[in-house]
Amino acid sequence: MSRIPTPPAPSKLAFVPFVSVADMMRLVNTLGAEQVITELAGYIEQDFRRWPDFDKTPRVASHSQDGVIELMPTADSDHYAFKYVNGHPGNGKSGHQTVTAFGVLSSVATGYPMLLSEMTVLTALRTAATSALVGRYLAPKGAEVMAMIGNGAQCEFQALGFRALTGINRIRLYDIDAKATEKAARNLRGQGFDVVSCKAAAEAVEGAQVITTCTADKQYATILTDNMVGSGVHINAIGGDCPGKTELHPDILTRAEIFVEYPEQTRIEGEIQQLAPDHPVTELWQVMRGEIPGRRDARQITLFDSVGFAIEDFSALRYIHDKIAGSDFFQPLDLLADPDDTRDLFGMLTRAG
């Protein structure tokens, strides 16, 4: 009898660790969401502090009538990462998420992916981690109350992040949809927050030292008017994140000191698209390096004009890659062809047949 060789199984080079939504939820629930947000904030701060090491580019957006699909790449000398993310404000009507995302971390030396991960849950966590980290630099001392205007998918993550990083435990909720507020109130009370549900944005901001705006309409909106914002407040503006989508009245912007992630992108996508292209802004990486002060006095209005930048996703993927090592929070995915002779892709194909 002749020995028929079995075709060799793909080598380990062929496999990329894949973190599914179920894996991500297990990982987060095992560690606890506040713990994950806190650790993520540490990775993000570390990467912001070495900002000049990164290749940076505004995200590559493909706009349509219904929404936008974006690719957000960045790299340092060791790792490359990109995120795919969509934003479709009308998606809820058909039972789809407004925002879904996934991402890849790769080796710069070989170009090979090292991690493919869901990023719908992870983006919610890293966005909260970034906001809370920035809040630690900019919120007034002793802040205890946060207004949350917009009570959609991001809302509870923001609250957990601010509690973990700044100690804020009192949340004043408002959404144009009372059902969204009910949902957030229920979830946040379940996490031990002191929650007040409000019937208007003006009511929500009463007594708040931090105001978070996180609404999803793809249009110029005025969630906050000038008279609603008193001195000493920190505004964490999350929702305005693409051209034509803003949340704040321009008069607030001119009264505030504005902090941004990456000015080249924020001037296109953030609240400051309403201002002159040379309006002064402060880059957060310089604040985190201690080169520029954050909040300078108790009466100053500070504004984080958040749009979300690729380095935050890079940090998040790097964190997940570190966390899953030696765990079962991933499955190997046969994503890469790996012929025995790298020039013999065709031979690999025919031998498989």
Next chain:
Amino acid sequence: MSRIPTPPAPSKLAFVPFVSVADMMRLVNTLGAEQVITELAGYIEQDFRRWPDFDKTPRVASHSQDGVIELMPTADSDHYAFKYVNGHPGNGKSGHQTVTAFGVLSSVATGYPMLLSEMTVLTALRTAATSALVGRYLAPKGAEVMAMIGNGAQCEFQALGFRALTGINRIRLYDIDAKATEKAARNLRGQGFDVVSCKAAAEAVEGAQVITTCTADKQYATILTDNMVGSGVHINAIGGDCPGKTELHPDILTRAEIFVEYPEQTRIEGEIQQLAPDHPVTELWQVMRGEIPGRRDARQITLFDSVGFAIEDFSALRYIHDKIAGSDFFQPLDLLADPDDTRDLFGMLTRAG
């Protein structure tokens, strides 16, 4: 006894069909590689003929000392696609592929991915399909012999494509590495080709009506010198595809009529990076629409300055998406979060815990 509800399984919205390398090889071996290349060429031709319908952008490249990682997005009004692809000429030394790739096809209406697919094998097939399709428009009538300079991973796919679309069955091989030529000769004879292995590029081009150059060095190289190219030849130049990487002597370029995919990208990456930025080129989509002639006479030298464009990957992903419908050539991947209430991502997370 109380009934404890089981957590609902993720809905079908959460799952994205994933075509692994093993799935792709099964699909190709089931249909036959020539059949797949022929069908792919049909999809590519269809998409080239509706060129103005696409959002087009040069690929987004991240260069490093060792290679490049690129994202190649494009979209029409229904579908969005992108490919991730690396090019690392030194990868073979560590047993890695020079080029690996994967890609995603999405719905423009929802931003949701509809397909995640390996594209290392698929890129080899679509590159061959594009070359052979272009060859059908540009190769001299009655062409029977193709010279193949560079006998790496792409070589056999090119030969199969040209046989399927133009009838060429005689291949003259040359590579600076004799082992690569041996590998290609063995594979191609196994597919019924009439193969001649040559000891020099000048020998390989003797009597060839089509010359395919497909080498991988990331540097300016001169694979073809001016005296090697006679009248009436079609040159299919695949290997020069990034800044600083070319294969042809500029004197050949000035004697040839040059056909390109997307001039904005080819002027940066193709052979014509050696020419003035306004050197005339012909866009292939206009040839395929019949708006501009392809080959005009028997003595003309035609050159396809191929760099690979995102629409070819779009076509390839659209083809695979159509082919896997109702088949088992994929597995469902839990890539997307799908909470019952789209605003309640946090509730989905906590209920999973």
